[in-house]
Amino acid sequence: MSSADKSGGSKNGSKSGSGSSSNSGSNSDKKSKNIEDLLKLLSMSQELTEVQKKEMEDYKFWKTQPVPKFDEKIIKEGAIDSDKTPDDIPNEPLPLLKDFEWCEVDLDSKEEIDDLFTLLHENYVEHQDATFRFNYPPEFFQWALKPPGWLRQWNVGVRVRTTGKLVAFISAIPTNLKIRGKSIKSVEINFLCIHKKLRTKRLAPVLIKEITRRVNKENIWQAMYTAGVVLPSPISVCRYNHRPINWSKLYDVGFSHLPENITKTQMISKYILPSNTIIEGLRKIKFQDIEQVSKLFADYNKNFELVQDFSIEELKHWLIGDEKVIQTYVVENPITKKITDFFSFYLLPFTVLNNPLHKELGIAYLFYYASDCCLDKPRFDPEATKLLSKRLKSLINDALIISKNLKIDVFNALTSQDNNLFLEPLKFGPGDGFLNFYLFNYRSKKINGGMKEDTREWDIENRSNVGIVML
Numbered sequence: 245m246s247s248a249d250k251s252g253g254s255k256n257g258s259k260s261g262s263g264s265s266s267n268s269g270s271n272s273d274k275k276s277k278n279i280e281d282l283l284k285l286l287s288m289s290q291e292l293t294e295v296q297k298k299e300m301e302d303y304k305f306w307k308t309q310p311v312p313k314f315d316e317k318i319i320k321e322g323a324i325d326s327d328k329t330p331d332d333i334p335n336e337p338l339p340l341l342k343d344f345e346w347c348e349v350d351l352d353s354k355e356e357i358d359d360l361f362t363l364l365h366e367n368y369v370e371h372q373d374a375t376f377r378f379n380y381p382p383e384f385f386q387w388a389l390k391p392p393g394w395l396r397q398w399n400v401g402v403r404v405r406t407t408g409k410l411v412a413f414i415s416a417i418p419t420n421l422k423i424r425g426k427s428i429k430s431v432e433i434n435f436l437c438i439h440k441k442l443r444t445k446r447l448a449p450v451l452i453k454e455i456t457r458r459v460n461k462e463n464i465w466q467a468m469y470t471a472g473v474v475l476p477s478p479i480s481v482c483r484y485n486h487r488p489i490n491w492s493k494l495y496d497v498g499f500s501h502l503p504e505n506i507t508k509t510q511m512i513s514k515y516i517l518p519s520n521t522i523i524e525g526l527r528k529i530k531f532q533d534i535e536q537v538s539k540l541f542a543d544y545n546k547n548f549e550l551v552q553d554f555s556i557e558e559l560k561h562w563l564i565g566d567e568k569v570i571q572t573y574v575v576e577n578p579i580t581k582k583i584t585d586f587f588s589f590y591l592l593p594f595t596v597l598n599n600p601l602h603k604e605l606g607i608a609y610l611f612y613y614a615s616d617c618c619l620d621k622p623r624f625d626p627e628a629t630k631l632l633s634k635r636l637k638s639l640i641n642d643a644l645i646i647s648k649n650l651k652i653d654v655f656n657a658l659t660s661q662d663n664n665l666f667l668e669p670l671k672f673g674p675g676d677g678f679l680n681f682y683l684f685n686y687r688s689k690k691i692n693g694g695m696k697e698d699t700r701e702w703d704i705e706n707r708s709n710v711g712i713v714m715l
């Protein structure tokens with residue numbers, strides 16, 4: 245999760261979702277300004293405007309790093325700097341100002357998880373009146389930061405020397421990326437966060453260089469990360485989209501005004517969902533499904549240019565965990581017992597401050613899914629597209645129904661994967677938040693993020709070639 249960029253969404257100070265607006269939506273959506281605002285906050289994404297994007301020379305830190313320049317024409321894909329070995333990397337951490345010290349945040353210690361919770365809860369989401377905050381359950385950190393192969397030294401914190409207060413954090417987890425079929429041993433960087441009182445003091449570059457040192461020491465030279473902010477240079481950009489589930493609650497918390505000429509009842513009924521799922525054979529995933537799911541997922545992922553190549557152990561971790569955090573369902577053919585589809589979504593609530601009626605907002609984020617409904621046909625074959633659209637609509641509709649039963653208030657999805665096939669029919673609204681995908685020390689041609697370049701509307705025809713979902 246990353247930042248004021250990942251909001252409503254998650255990530256990254258969140259990088260996750262923002263407001264449901266409208267250019268593909270209806271008139272009534274256009275008018276529900278306040279709900280948009282809420283959802284915008286949720287995603288904490290920032291709009292990708294020219295104003296935000298500085299000239300390369302002004303990126304005092306990033307211009308010194310192995311990342312492509314904005315206007316660089318990528319002719320040959322591959323590592324930018326490939327000369328070093330772990331022995332060339334210093335053994336000692338970077339120096340910090342004398343009042344601060346490095347620490348490893350121990351995710352097996354309740355106290356240290358509390359420290360991390362407090363730092364992120366109070367500082368990760370950038371929101372003017374601080375009405376919403378990420379409310380990470382402790383299980384979330386176990387899931388997000390302890391996949392197979394995780395290393396304790398990659399949960400990097402900075403504490404105040406005298407008080408021990410945790411004031412900054414950055415994390416890495418191992419991952420195998422596949423870019424256009426090429427495997428790249430890599431890490432995902434996430435949860436970069438600096439206490440509000442220590443902002444704009446150039447601590448972020450120190451954290452980034454320190455995590456780079458620690459990752460390089462393990463002989464890993466590439467990283468993937470996402471952010472709402474524009475840095476040199478995104479490999480892809482996706483848009484956040486939001487599907488209100490409990491419109492009435494969103495209204496209650498004061499962020500939804502009734503659009504003109506529409507009643508509250510009409511708004512509620514617009515988003516109403518049944519109580520029971522519809523697909524025959526839909527059930528929760530079990531450990532014994534993983535082999536089949538892994539095969540199905542790998543076959544489905546061949547459609548995308550940027551994916552994670554998960555081992556069975558990794559899939560188990562990411563798809564089957566604490567139900568407070570990750571929900572995964574499979575569709576099992578009742579006769580053949582074959583698993584034909586799966587979908588998953590993760591949960592990360594917001595705390596609502598200063599509201600007499602509600603203390604928390606339930607937020608779900610679409611994670612991974614796959615269907616075998618047309619794997620035997622080329623991705624853009626018209627018949628395959630028709631079949632997949634129909635299948636995804638019923639799968640994600642069931643995901644929405646399950647979310648409703650879990651008391652989720654809004655369901656977020658990016659324009660990545662094949663999502664553009666179901667966003668409009670399932671009443672998602674395009675958000676104002678954009679999530680930029682980056683690779684460290686790797687040149688790659690751009691990857692379609694599912695938006696039309698000129699209007700930033702959903703590109704339903706070409707969909708997206710991004711098959712990776714980052715928290």
Ligand SMILES: CCCCCCCCCCCCCC(=O)SCCNC(=O)CCNC(=O)[C@H](O)C(C)(C)COP(=O)(O)OP(=O)(O)OC[C@H]1O[C@@H](n2cnc3c(N)ncnc32)[C@H](O)[C@@H]1OP(=O)(O)O
Pocket residue numbers: 245246247248249250255256257258259302303304305306307367368369370431433434435436437438439442443444445446447448449452455456459460464465466467469470471472473475684685
């Ligand atoms: C091989 C292994 C490699 C591993 C490393 C791979 C790279 C990983 C990269 C990290 C991936 C993180 C993925 C996530 O978690 S994205 C989530 C980021 N977190 C938040 O948004 C939470 C709220 N915000 C904060 O805590 C602070 O504002 C942060 C920490 C973001 C910046 O703190 P502060 O505001 O006090 O700034 P500064 O004075 O210290 O530093 C200013 C410099 O920092 C550059 N900056 C600002 N925001 C970001 C950002 N989100 N990614 C990368 N760089 C960023 C900025 O352009 C400037 O550089 P330059 O413009 O002069 O060049």
